[in-house]
Amino acid sequence: MRDVRADFPLLANRRVVYLDSAATSQKPAQVLRAMQRHYEERNANVHRGIYRLAEEADEALAGAREAVRRFVGARDAAEIVFTHGTTESINLVAQGWAARRLRAGDEIVVSELEHHANLLPWQRAASLSGASLRVVSDVTAAIGPRTRMVAFSLVSNVLGTELPAAQIVSAARASGAVVAIDAAQAAPHLRVDVGALGADFLAFSAHKMLGPMGIGVLWGRRERLAETEPLLVGGGMVREVFADRATFLDPPARFEAGTPPVAEAVGLRAAIEYLEALGMEAVEAHAREMVRALESRLREVRGVTVYEAGARRVAALSFNVDGMHPHDLASFLDARDVCVRAGHHCAQPLMRRLAVTGTVRASVQVYTTQDDVDALARAVAEACQSS
Amino acid sequence: MSLYGGAIAEHAKNPRRRGALHEPDRSHEGTNPLCGDRVRIDVHLRDGRVAEIGFEADACMVSIAAASILGDLIAGAPIEEARALDDARLLAALQTDLRPARVGCALLPLQVLREALR
Numbered sequence: 001m002r003d004v005r006a007d008f009p010l011l012a013n014r015r016v017v018y019l020d021s022a023a024t025s026q027k028p029a030q031v032l033r034a035m036q037r038h039y040e041e042r043n044a045n046v047h048r049g050i051y052r053l054a055e056e057a058d059e060a061l062a063g064a065r066e067a068v069r070r071f072v073g074a075r076d077a078a079e080i081v082f083t084h085g086t087t088e089s090i091n092l093v094a095q096g097w098a099a100r101r102l103r104a105g106d107e108i109v110v111s112e113l114e115h116h117a118n119l120l121p122w123q124r125a126a127s128l129s130g131a132s133l134r135v136v137s138d139v140t141a142a143i144g145p146r147t148r149m150v151a152f153s154l155v156s157n158v159l160g161t162e163l164p165a166a167q168i169v170s171a172a173r174a175s176g177a178v179v180a181i182d183a184a185q186a187a188p189h190l191r192v193d194v195g196a197l198g199a200d201f202l203a204f205s206a207h208k209m210l211g212p213m214g215i216g217v218l219w220g221r222r223e224r225l226a227e228t229e230p231l232l233v234g235g236g237m238v239r240e241v242f243a244d245r246a247t248f249l250d251p252p253a254r255f256e257a258g259t260p261p262v263a264e265a266v267g268l269r270a271a272i273e274y275l276e277a278l279g280m281e282a283v284e285a286h287a288r289e290m291v292r293a294l295e296s297r298l299r300e301v302r303g304v305t306v307y308e309a310g311a312r313r314v315a316a317l318s319f320n321v322d323g324m325h326p327h328d329l330a331s332f333l334d335a336r337d338v339c340v341r342a343g344h345h346c347a348q349p350l351m352r353r354l355a356v357t358g359t360v361r362a363s364v365q366v367y368t369t370q371d372d373v374d375a376l377a378r379a380v381a382e383a384c385q386s387s
Numbered sequence: 388m389s390l391y392g393g394a395i396a397e398h399a400k401n402p403r404r405r406g407a408l409h410e411p412d413r414s415h416e417g418t419n420p421l422c423g424d425r426v427r428i429d430v431h432l433r434d435g436r437v438a439e440i441g442f443e444a445d446a447c448m449v450s451i452a453a454a455s456i457l458g459d460l461i462a463g464a465p466i467e468e469a470r471a472l473d474d475a476r477l478l479a480a481l482q483t484d485l486r487p488a489r490v491g492c493a494l495l496p497l498q499v500l501r502e503a504l505r
Contacts, residue, residue, distance in 0.1 A: 325447035327422055331489060332390050343422035357423045357445060386390070 001282040004028070005367050007274075017338045017375045019294075022157055022185060022316045022363030024207045027271075031211055034270035035263045046262055047236050057262055064265035065252070071272045072202065072219055073193040079225065081252040082260055085216035086184040087117040088231070089203030090151075092218055092255060093180045094121030095128070096228040097201075098149050101178075104130035106148040109177075111139045111163060112353060113156040116346040118182040122151055135349060140164065143171045150179045154186035158345045158361060160291060160316035161309040162186075169198045178224065184208055188365070189287040189315045191280040200224045206264065210366070211271035215264035218255070225251040232257040275366075283366055287315040290364040290373060297377035303384040307354060316363035318345075321384055326358040329383055333360075336379045391448060393482030398452035403459065405451075408441040415503035419495050421488075424450055428499045437461050437469050442496065449489050454496035456480050461500070470504050472497065 005011055007028040011018065018026060044054040046061050062077070069077040083089045098108065108122050112135050119135065126133040131149070136142040139152050150172040152163050165181065172179045179199040183192050188209035194202055201224060205216040220228065230237060230248065234257035239247040248254045275283055291313050298304050303322040321329050330342035343358045344351045351358060362376055390396065408414075411429035418425050424446035431439040440462055442454040457477055461469040477497050478490070485493055 325424075327424075327447040327449070327489070327492060328390055331486065334486070335390075348423060351423060357425075383390075 001278055001286045001366065004278070005369070008367050011367060015337060017372045019362040019364065019368070019372060019376055020339045020341050021188075021365035021368070022208065022361065023341050024213065025188060025210050025365050026367065027212065027267075028210055028274055030274050031267045031270045035212060035267040038263045038266040043263070045259055060266050061260060061262050064269040067269040067272045068217055068219075071192075071276070072187075072217075073195050074219055075195075076222065078250070078252055079194075079219055079222055081218040081220065081225070081255045082265060083203075083216045083218055083255070084214060084261075085205040085207070086182060086203045087216075089201075089216050089218035090118055090180065090182060091121045092228065092231050093201045093203070093220070094125040096231055096255075097178070097224060098122070098125040098131070099128040100229055101227065102126075102129035102131040102148055105146060106131040107144065107146040108133045108149040108151070109139055109142045109147050110135050110150075111152040112137050112349050113159065113161065113163070114151070114153060114347065114349070115157050115182065115184070116348070117184075118151055118153060119349070122149075125149075137353070139168045140171045143168075143175055143177060145175055147172070147175050147177045150177045151182070153182040153184070154190070154192070155183075155314045155316075156309075156347075156350075157185050157316065158318050158347045158350055158359065159307055159309045160185075160313040160318075160363070161311045162314055164311070165197055165199075173198065185314070185316065188275075189284050191284070194219050206268040206271060209271055210274055212264045212267040215261045215268055217268075220251070222251075225255075228255070230255050230257065234258050236260075278366060284314075286366060286368075287364055288313070290368045290370075291315055291317055293370060293373045294362055294364070294376065297373055298380060301377065301381045301384055304380060307359060315365070316361055318359035318361045319380075320356060320359055321380065324383065326360045329360050329380075332383045333376070333379050336375075336382075338376055338379050340376070391452075391483055394456055395449060395452040395481055395483055398455040399448035402442075402451050402455035404439075404441050404455065404462070405443070406441050407443055408439055411441070413503040415499050417495060417499040417502065419446070419450070419491060421491060422447070424492070424495065426450055426454055426496050426499050428454070428496065428503050430500075430503055432466060435467075436463060436465050438463070440500075444496075446495070447492055449485065449492035450495050453477060453481065453493040457496050457500060466504060470501065472500075 044057040180201040183204040187204035207213040237257040326342035408429035413430040416427040
């Protein structure tokens with residue numbers, strides 16, 4: 001892959017070793033310029049304004065939706081719902097679909113690796129519907145005849161682990177369960193093809209894949225979206241409104257009440273086109289190479305524990321230094337201009353399984369270099385010596 | 388280790404009054420929602436004063452040092468004075484400037500103490 005660092009203004013403006021891309025990625029100038037240009041040249045509200053400028057804003061939103069459709073391999077752009085991010089996307093499935101369709105006696109199965117964003121919505125869906133929630137280490141094995149809903153991440157935000165999606169989806173299909181996939185950590189690095197995955201819903205955010213904060217995606221199989229109730233009601237999502245009732249538009253408009261984040265959608269499209277120009281195969285290979293380098297350098301340092309992924313790692317890993325609290329280590333690294341995340345990473349059930357209060361997580365992106373890896377390893381070695 | 392300046396390094400290495408009290412009059416445990424760290428504070432009260440204080444912590448150096456320093460500030464003090472101890476006083480006693488993200492670590496023991504003395 002070509003050297004992309006010059007595309008990222010923040011990396012030139014701030015002398016930091018940025019290894020926290022799993023929390024949010026930096027943004028290339030191509031994304032920032034596309035958003036700026038949208039506001040300077042095409043800004044108007046969407047929803048069919050009767051003037052040409054507004055038509056262009058409609059086209060900008062539709063063009064972004066089409067770019068996302070192509071990116072995830074969906075059949076129809078109507079299966080692409082814009083949300084505020086992965087959290088909203090999962091809540092939409094959990095409250096709009098699961099809470100209404102599940103009954104007492106039904107089971108929701110969720111992996112124990114999950115980010116709280118893919119656990120709390122299912123806790124709520126269970127309590128609203130009377131279904132039972134099972135949080136398990138082996139999702140495939142846990143799927144049984146009562147399982148009606150299965151939710152898991154393609155890639156763990158803590159360990160960087162890839163979950164066996166094909167196996168889980170086929171077990172879920174065999175028992176007639178609906179499958180929702182959290183692709184927040186996968187979409188930035190892997191080719192995600194909803195046709196090949198065979199799930200019912202898939203959620204991700206723009207800001208972890210070089211796009212702006214404030215917009216995310218829910219892909220839903222057409223039949224499932226048709227069964228889903230919106231979280232929000234209001235303008236832009238109605239067919240006909242009376243004083244006491246209203247009828248809703250078809251998906252995706254049904255789920256997009258209010259003014260949508262159009263410039264952010266334009267930014268997401270630019271991010272997709274940026275990744276596609278690099279080639280998702282090259283993007284994936286770079287992430288895996290960098291995270292392998294991180295792992296081997298950190299394992300050389302005495303006193304470092306790298307947590308096993310149990311499967312191939314994609315773009316993140318978690319570690320600890322003996323006798324050092326993760327926050328203290330992160331502060332030590334920050335004093336050396338190395339940005340990592342420390343804590344429970346919104347995955348407290350997984351922390352309990354690892355028997356730690358927290359970990360330090362390093363994560364990579366297209367702009368991560370061997371120099372970044374070396375800088376982290378040097379600083380961690382220094383921390384080990386001084387602890 | 389040169390990780391933190393001021394009083395933090397010394398107190399984190401040799402924290403004072405670490406350990407549970409036997410049959411405390413007041414006790415409270417709190418967690419830091421950002422990281423899951425846990426601090427418990429036990430208090431013996433006598434004649435309107437904080438006679439004894441003990442803490443247990445599964446926490447970072449900043450929280451442990453802050454709990455230790457907090458004990459120095461309030462051991463033997465009138466309960467009303469302990470209740471009134473404000474954030475600034477504890478932060479000043481740490482004798483170092485913490486990054487904003489770590490201020491919460493330092494204040495966790497104080498929040499736990501306030502709950503214990505409510």
